[in-house]
Amino acid sequence: MINGLERYKKKWNITTENAIKPGLAAITAALEEIGNPHKQGRFVHIAGTNGKGSTAALLSAVLRAHGKTVGSFYSPGIIDVHDQIQMNGEPVTRQALDHVMCELSKVTTALTDFELLTAAAFLQFRNAAPDVSIIEAGMGGRFDSTNVIDPQVAIIPSIAKEHTNFLGTELKDIAYHKAGIIKKWKPVIAGPLENEALQVVKEEARQQHAELIIPNSPYEGELKLKGAHQKWNASLAYHAAMEVLGAEFNEAAAHQALAQAEIAYRFETAAPGLIFDGAHNEASIHALVETIQADFPDEQVRIVLGMLRDKDYEKVLRKLETISDNFVFIDFSNERALPAEKLFRLSNSKIKTIKNLYDILPVTADEEVTIVTGSLYLLSDMRKPGIPFLSEYLNVSD
Known part of the structure; x- marks a missing residue:
């Protein structure tokens, strides 16, 4: 689509x-x-x-x-x-x-x-x-x-x-x-x-x-x-x-x-404490994990993840679980989207929830960074009209 x-x-x-x-x-x-x-x-x-x-x-x-x-x-x-x-x-x-x-x-x-x-x-x-x-x-x-x-x-x-x-x-x-x-x-x-x-x-x-x-x-x-x-x-x-x-x-x-040069969805700071990255396969997730470890060595990391079903989603999930045990799995509007429930069942993280794209994400604490990743289509959906303004995800003002 x-x-x-x-x-x-x-x-x-x-x-x-x-x-x-x-x-x-x-x-x-x-x-x-x-x-x-x-x-x-x-x-x-x-x-x-x-x-x-x-x-x-x-x-x-x-x-x-x-x-x-x-x-x-x-x-x-x-x-x-x-x-x-x-x-x-x-x-x-x-x-x-x-x-x-x-x-x-x-x-x-x-x-x-x-x-x-x-x-x-x-x-x-x-x-x-x-x-x-x-x-x-x-x-x-x-x-x-x-x-x-x-x-x-x-x-x-x-x-x-x-x-x-x-x-x-x-x-x-x-x-x-x-x-x-x-x-x-x-x-x-x-x-x-x-x-x-x-x-x-x-x-x-x-x-x-x-x-x-x-x-x-x-x-x-x-x-x-x-x-x-x-x-x-x-x-x-x-x-x-x-x-x-x-x-x-x-x-x-x-x-x-x-x-x-700045490029959307390439470790993009969408709002304070909120990073958008279009990594969607094993190789790009590996690069993302290395960047997170280099840039946020002391912060707690929450992963917001939505993926397409034709990607190697289990390998991606396992790699991301090496840096976080806090996941939010997202359903989004694409005919190839993997149901968030599938990722939820596969996940070994200690904290995990399922959210619809149109739900406001949990507020991020000052010492925590949120990474939204897994699909460029997910990130595109998050900027469609009708999605709450990005800063609302973090409860911060302009």
């Missing part, structure tokens, strides 16, 4: 399938009907298990610091469909999205929701003509609907086990999908990958005659973003900007942009 997309489908009488159907045939045919907007402009393509959104946002910040206009396509959104398509860091307007949806209403090829949104992004970027468009793959890469572009550079921040029902159960299988975004003669920048995945990426780069760039170390400058993993994401963004900008690249501008 893509929050807010239904409004446009109803307005413009667009019928789609709310399903995941990897493959490029439908999106290619649909884009052909509207003049192949994906063949216009310059692109950066990002695929990986974790770090895609952060790397995209960091790269956007660096490019804009060099005076470039930047389009960005994210998956999923922060609040709804509008922030999945951005221009210079700002969500697409309803007027602009209406314009592209009107054009897409004439397409006869049957599409899924995500294929429709991908096509909308390409149309918006054709209309707005940014200097660079950064495209985040939705799932996998090779057969993801975004993989119709010929990017100037590809980025693979990380590879871990995810979506095994679609991508395969072995790391090399998943790497095969991620490496599918590598294009002939175009460089690819990769983060610190496990050897099994790295060998797949190396072989794909060799077959495509693509230069493989692997930074030797994480970014060493200052960041507002918390966590060692963000240092690696910043390093990838820095190297990607060098490739995109060439002789225009300015080190000072890049460092300043990275130092000032």
Whole structure:
């Protein structure tokens, strides 16, 4: 489910399938009907298990610091469909999205929701003509609907086990999908990958005659973003900007942009004592736990957790239980959401409750920090109209 997309489908009488159907045939045919907007402009393509959104946002910040206009396509959104398509860091307007949806209403090829949104992004970027468009793959890469572009550079921040029902159960299988975004003669920048995945990426780069760039170390400058993993994401963004900008690249501008960048749901302080983090699989939860231990070594931690049923939720829960024995399990509105009761039954924590998303969370004591995590869709729901203002969760005033 893509929050807010239904409004446009109803307005413009667009019928789609709310399903995941990897493959490029439908999106290619649909884009052909509207003049192949994906063949216009310059692109950066990002695929990986974790770090895609952060790397995209960091790269956007660096490019804009060099005076470039930047389009960005994210998956999923922060609040709804509008922030999945951005221009210079700002969500697409309803007027602009209406314009592209009107054009897409004439397409006869049957599409899924995500294929429709991908096509909308390409149309918006054709209309707005940014200097660079950064495209985040939705799932996998090779057969993801975004993989119709010929990017100037590809980025693979990380590879871990995810979506095994679609991508395969072995790391090399998943790497095969991620490496599918590598294009002939175009460089690819990769983060610190496990050897099994790295060998797949190396072989794909060799077959495509693509230069493989692997930074030797994480970014060493200052960041507002918390966590060692963000240092690696910043390093990838820095190297990607060098490739995109060439002789225009300015080190000072890049460092300043990275130092000032803030990204929603990446260890974000939503209110005093309340942290939002979009970690949703074993690898990203591991990074979250390390960041919590580094930033809150002496505080009591309460975990508010809601997850999708197709994630490895038991491993995530066990990892989080190493730093807390106080959990609130949340039901939220997504057809893939795991019932909070399931997490409750699996949990070994001493203190555990189930809450509906629309209930006000328990007040946090001064010496306690609350971490809301498990799904970007949960965090998006928490910022929908009708949810109590965030400070009310902590009973603090502005």
